[in-house]
Amino acid sequence: MSDWMIELVDITKRYGNIVANDHVTLRIRRGELMTLLGPSGCGKTTALRCITGQNIPDEGRVFIDGKDVTDVPTHRRELGMVFQNFALFPHMTVFENVEFPLMIRRMDKSERAKLVRDALKLVRLEGYEKHYPRQLSGGQQQRVGLARALVYRPKVLLLDEPLSNLDAKLREEMRFEIKDLQQRLGITAVYVTHDQEEALALSDRVAVMNKGCVQQVGTPAEIYDHPATKFVADFIGLSDFIPAKVVAVEPERVVLDVQGERIAAPPSESVSPGLDVLLFIRPNDVRLRAAEGDRQPNEIAGVIAKSTYLGDKFDYRVDVHGVEVRVQTHGAERFDNGQAVYVYLPHERCRIILESLVCPVR
Amino acid sequence: MASFLKKHRYALISFVMLLPGLASFFGLFFYPMLVTVVRSFRPEGVTTAWTLRNYTDFLGQASTRQVILLTFFLAIACTLLSIVLSVPLTLLLRQKLAGHRLFRLTILVPITVPGLVGALGLLLFYGSRGWLNLLLMQGLHVVQEPVKINYTLTGLVIFYVWHYFSYTAVTTLSTLEGLDPAFEEAARVAGASPWQVLRHVVIPLIMPGILAGSVLTFMAAFGAFSIPLITGGSYRPLAVQIYKQIEVFTPARWEAASAMAVVMALLQLVFLTFYMRVLRRPTAS
Amino acid sequence: MRTLRQYLQALLNAKKLLAYTFLLCFFLWVTTPFLMILLKSFGRNWFGKLWFPPEFTLDWYKWAITVTNVPEVLRNTLVIAGIAVTISTLIAIPTGWALGRRQIPGKEVIMSTILLPRMIPPIAYALGVAQIFYRLHLIDTHIGVAIAHVAICAPYAILVLSSTFEGLDERVLEAASVCGANNLRTFFHVTLPLVMPGILSSIIFTFTTSYNEFTLTLMTYGPKTITLPVRTYLAVGEGYWEVTSALSMILIIPSLFVLFMIQRQVQPEKLVGGFKGV
Numbered sequence A: 001m002s003d004w005m006i007e008l009v010d011i012t013k014r015y016g017n018i019v020a021n022d023h024v025t026l027r028i029r030r031g032e033l034m035t036l037l038g039p040s041g042c043g044k045t046t047a048l049r050c051i052t053g054q055n056i057p058d059e060g061r062v063f064i065d066g067k068d069v070t071d072v073p074t075h076r077r078e079l080g081m082v083f084q085n086f087a088l089f090p091h092m093t094v095f096e097n098v099e100f101p102l103m104i105r106r107m108d109k110s111e112r113a114k115l116v117r118d119a120l121k122l123v124r125l126e127g128y129e130k131h132y133p134r135q136l137s138g139g140q141q142q143r144v145g146l147a148r149a150l151v152y153r154p155k156v157l158l159l160d161e162p163l164s165n166l167d168a169k170l171r172e173e174m175r176f177e178i179k180d181l182q183q184r185l186g187i188t189a190v191y192v193t194h195d196q197e198e199a200l201a202l203s204d205r206v207a208v209m210n211k212g213c214v215q216q217v218g219t220p221a222e223i224y225d226h227p228a229t230k231f232v233a234d235f236i237g238l239s240d241f242i243p244a245k246v247v248a249v250e251p252e253r254v255v256l257d258v259q260g261e262r263i264a265a266p267p268s269e270s271v272s273p274g275l276d277v278l279l280f281i282r283p284n285d286v287r288l289r290a291a292e293g294d295r296q297p298n299e300i301a302g303v304i305a306k307s308t309y310l311g312d313k314f315d316y317r318v319d320v321h322g323v324e325v326r327v328q329t330h331g332a333e334r335f336d337n338g339q340a341v342y343v344y345l346p347h348e349r350c351r352i353i354l355e356s357l358v359c360p361v362r
Numbered sequence B: 001m002a003s004f005l006k007k008h009r010y011a012l013i014s015f016v017m018l019l020p021g022l023a024s025f026f027g028l029f030f031y032p033m034l035v036t037v038v039r040s041f042r043p044e045g046v047t048t049a050w051t052l053r054n055y056t057d058f059l060g061q062a063s064t065r066q067v068i069l070l071t072f073f074l075a076i077a078c079t080l081l082s083i084v085l086s087v088p089l090t091l092l093l094r095q096k097l098a099g100h101r102l103f104r105l106t107i108l109v110p111i112t113v114p115g116l117v118g119a120l121g122l123l124l125f126y127g128s129r130g131w132l133n134l135l136l137m138q139g140l141h142v143v144q145e146p147v148k149i150n151y152t153l154t155g156l157v158i159f160y161v162w163h164y165f166s167y168t169a170v171t172t173l174s175t176l177e178g179l180d181p182a183f184e185e186a187a188r189v190a191g192a193s194p195w196q197v198l199r200h201v202v203i204p205l206i207m208p209g210i211l212a213g214s215v216l217t218f219m220a221a222f223g224a225f226s227i228p229l230i231t232g233g234s235y236r237p238l239a240v241q242i243y244k245q246i247e248v249f250t251p252a253r254w255e256a257a258s259a260m261a262v263v264m265a266l267l268q269l270v271f272l273t274f275y276m277r278v279l280r281r282p283t284a285s
Numbered sequence C: 001m002r003t004l005r006q007y008l009q010a011l012l013n014a015k016k017l018l019a020y021t022f023l024l025c026f027f028l029w030v031t032t033p034f035l036m037i038l039l040k041s042f043g044r045n046w047f048g049k050l051w052f053p054p055e056f057t058l059d060w061y062k063w064a065i066t067v068t069n070v071p072e073v074l075r076n077t078l079v080i081a082g083i084a085v086t087i088s089t090l091i092a093i094p095t096g097w098a099l100g101r102r103q104i105p106g107k108e109v110i111m112s113t114i115l116l117p118r119m120i121p122p123i124a125y126a127l128g129v130a131q132i133f134y135r136l137h138l139i140d141t142h143i144g145v146a147i148a149h150v151a152i153c154a155p156y157a158i159l160v161l162s163s164t165f166e167g168l169d170e171r172v173l174e175a176a177s178v179c180g181a182n183n184l185r186t187f188f189h190v191t192l193p194l195v196m197p198g199i200l201s202s203i204i205f206t207f208t209t210s211y212n213e214f215t216l217t218l219m220t221y222g223p224k225t226i227t228l229p230v231r232t233y234l235a236v237g238e239g240y241w242e243v244t245s246a247l248s249m250i251l252i253i254p255s256l257f258v259l260f261m262i263q264r265q266v267q268p269e270k271l272v273g274g275f276k277g278v
C-alpha cells in the first residue's frame, strides 16, 4: 500500500492560453489535511477538479490510493466534496440530500436511514431531517453539505472554500468543527482556501500556489518561518524584504551587505558571494532602540518615518538608508517621527530569499 | 380640491399612468368579451330577450363532446410531445456544441414565421408527393404507397407540435441555463452517473421551467385557429367550429358562436387554474 | 428498462455523433417545410415522384404580384402593424412604468388582469370585437384592424416594459436627481435611454405579433384591408399552391429579418413571456 492517498504527478492543465496548472506535483498522505492556499485565480480549484475528475489534465497523472485514476470518471472515484455555495439539492429535504449518495449506491433502505442518522449526528443536525435547505442558516447548510460528503465514508474529503460564504464568527467555529471531524474520522482531506489564517489554523500541511505553480509545500510552521519564495513570504503574514548583496558564505552564517552595513544571516542553500538577494524578516521580529551608544552586531541605523498606533502594538516605518523597513513593537517604549533609531535584525530570524525563484517546486 | 390633489399626488400619478393599459384592457378585451357573453344568451337574431337555448343546443349535441375531446386531445398531446422533444434538445444545446447558435435560432423559427406559412410548408412536406414520403418510398424503401399524413389526426398533432413546441423549449432552455452547475458536480462527486444526475437532479430542478413553458404551449394549442383551419380537414377543434358558425351560415349564427366561445374560454380557464395549482406545489422551489 | 437506461447512457456520454444527428434531424424537421415552399414557388411541372422540380420559373411570383395584388396587401400589412405597434408602445410605456416602478396596491392583480387576454382563446373576444366594430364602422379600415391587434399586442408590450422598468437601477436615477435634474429631465435623459433596449424588444415582439395575427384580422378585415396572412389563407382556399408558395416566400422575408434582430438584440425567453402574477 502506498503511503500517499492522493498523488498529482506533473499535472498541466490549460484553458486556451491560460495555464491554470503548470506542472503541479502534490502528494497527500493518508489521514492528512492538506490545504491548497493561494490568491484568486491561481489554479486551486483546477487542481482540485483534477482530483475529482471534472478536469482531465492535459499532461500528468492522478493517483488515488495508489491507483491511476486519470481516466476514471468522477462518479467512480469514491470521493466526498463540500462546495463553496453548499450545492445542496433544493428539491430534497436534509434527509434526502444526505441520503443521495447512498441511494445512488442502491444501498438497503434501513441501512441508509441508519447511516444518514449517524452522519447528521456527526454534524450535530439531528432533528432537521424534514427541513428543506432553504429553511436552514448558512452554517447549517454547510453542515448538511459535510454530512452528505461523509455519509458513505469516502476515501477522500475535498473542500473548495467551504467557509467563504459564512460570516466571520461562524467561519471560525466551523473551521474547528471541520478539523475535529477530520481527525476523528481519520479521513484524508484536501481543503482549498485563499484565507491564510484558515490555512495555518487547519492544516497538517499547506501547499502554497501562485499562477498555476506550487510554490512551497510544508507544515504551517515551515511555511511561516521558512518561506521558500518571496511570494510565499508575502502572502502569509507581514514581511520585510531588504535588498542585500552576499559578501561572504561561511559554515555558520552568511554575511550580507545591506546599504553598506554588515548583517549576518543563517546559512542558506545556493548562495554565493556577489549574489543579489532579499533579506527577509517578519516586522514583529525586528527590534528598535533609540540611537544611543555603540551599535551591536546586526544593528543598522535608521530614522522613524511614520508611526501608527494599532491598539495592542505600534507599527513603524523606518527609513534605513533609503529602504523602508516595517517594524511592529509591543514594548512600552515609543519613538517619534524623525527620531534616529537602531534597527536590530536578530540573526536567527533573518532569511535569505532569491527574488528570481518563482516556481521552485517542480 | 388643490389640497386633495397635493395629498394624493403619488397615487393619482400612478393611476393616470395606468389608465392607458386599463383602457385598452377594458375597451379591447373586457367589453368585447362582455358582448360575446351577452350575445350568447340572446335568442337567434333577437337583441332584447334572454335564453339559455344556445348553450343547451350546443351542449346537447352529440358531436359537441367529440369536438371538446378533440380540442383537449390535440392540446394535451401537443404539450406532452413538446416536452419530450424539448428536454433532450435543450440538454444538448446547453452543452454549447459547435453551431449551437444556429440550433437555438431554429427553435424560434416556428413562432416568428406566420403560422399559415408554416402550415403550408408542412402540408407540402408531409403530402403524398412531399419529401417525407419520397424518403420513405425511394430512400428507405419502407413503404410502397405514400403514407397519408395530411388531414389525419397524427398529422394534425405533428403540425401542432411544430408550431407550438417553441414556448416549452425556450422556457426550458433558459431554466436549464440558469441552473447552477454545482448541483450536477455535487451529484457526480457523490457517485451519480450522468444518467442518474439527469434523473435525480437536473430534471426535478428544471421541472418548474418545463411546466411553465408547457402552459404556454398548451394555451397556444388549445386556442389554435389558423393551423387546424387549413390543415385540419374534417378535424375541427373548438376555435374552428366557432368560426364556421359565422362563415358557413347565412345569416351568421353569432349567438351560437358566442355560446361556444364562452364554453371554450371557461374550459381553458378551468384547465389553466388546475395547471397553475400543480405548478405552485410547495416543493417546486 | 435496463436496455433503455443503457441506451440513454450511451446517448448522454456525450457521443457527439448522436448529439449532432439529433440536432440535425431537429433542424431539418423545422426548416425543410420552408425549403419545399421555396422550391414550389420557383418550380414548374413538379408532379409525380420527383425530388426537385424539373423546370424553374418566375411566373408564380408574377402571378402573386399581379393577381393576388401583393404590393397592396403588403402595404396594408405594414401600415396595420405600424399603427398597432405605435399604439401598443404608447400604451405600454406609461403603464409599464407605473407597474414597474410605482408602489401600487394590488399590483399583482392588475398585472394578471392585463395579461388575461393572453389566457383566453382570441376567437372568444374576436367575436365581440367584430360586432362592436360593425357598429362603429371600424370594419375594413386600417385603423380598425390595427386597434383589434392592440388587444393582443398591448399585454405583450406591457409585460416586457414593466419588467424593463422594474430592472432599472434605482441608484442611477437617484444620481441623476442629485445632479439637479428634475423628474421630466431625468425621464428623458436617463430613464428613456436606459429602457431603450426594452422598448426595442417590445417593438420587435408586437410587430411580429401583429404581422402574424390571423384570428382578429379575419374577424375585422374587408376587401380594402386584406393582410398577408389572410391573403395566404384565401390563396390556400383557392387551391393555387404554386402562387400561394410564392406569396408565402414574400411573406416570410420580414419574419427572417425579425429573427435576425431577435438573435442580436433580445433574449428569446422574453418573446414567450413570463407568467408573472398569474
Ligand SMILES: Nc1ncnc2c1ncn2[C@@H]1O[C@H](COP(=O)(O)OP(=O)(O)OP(=O)(O)O)[C@@H](O)[C@H]1O
Pocket: A015, A018, A019, A020, A038, A039, A040, A041, A042, A043, A044, A045, A046, A047, A194
Ligand atoms: N472552465 C474554464 N475555462 C477557462 N478558463 C478557466 C476555466 N476554469 C478556470 N479557468 C482559468 O484558470 C485559472 C485558474 O482558475 P481556478 O478556478 O483554478 O482558480 P482558483 O485558484 O480556484 O481561484 P478562486 O480562488 O478565485 O476560486 C484562472 O485564470 C481561470 O480564469
Ligand SMILES: [Mg+2]
Pocket: A044, A045, A046
Ligand atoms: Mg476556486
